[in-house]
Amino acid sequence: MDTIFLLLFLVVAAIIANLIHYRLTRIPVAFLQIGMGLLLALLPVYHNFHLEPEVFMFAPSLQFKCNTLATRPKRP
Secondary structure (H helix, E strand, O other): OHHHHHHHHHHHHHHHHHHHHHHOOOOOHHHHHHHHHHHHHOOHHHOOOOOOHHHHHHHHHHHHHHHHHHHOOOOO
């Protein structure tokens, strides 16, 4: 359950960084996202949290599957 909350916090932080970018267009989005990540690192809730690497192995496998499906010829 902690992993889900951490990923939810990361998604919310990315959304907030994008909303801030609409106001401050001179600052690149990547810098704002790094700043949001630093702010999340300061939260005392996740100081001793260990994220399993298997959580992030889903995205590359999903991208590979989507790329192979996109290059497959369409059926008549």
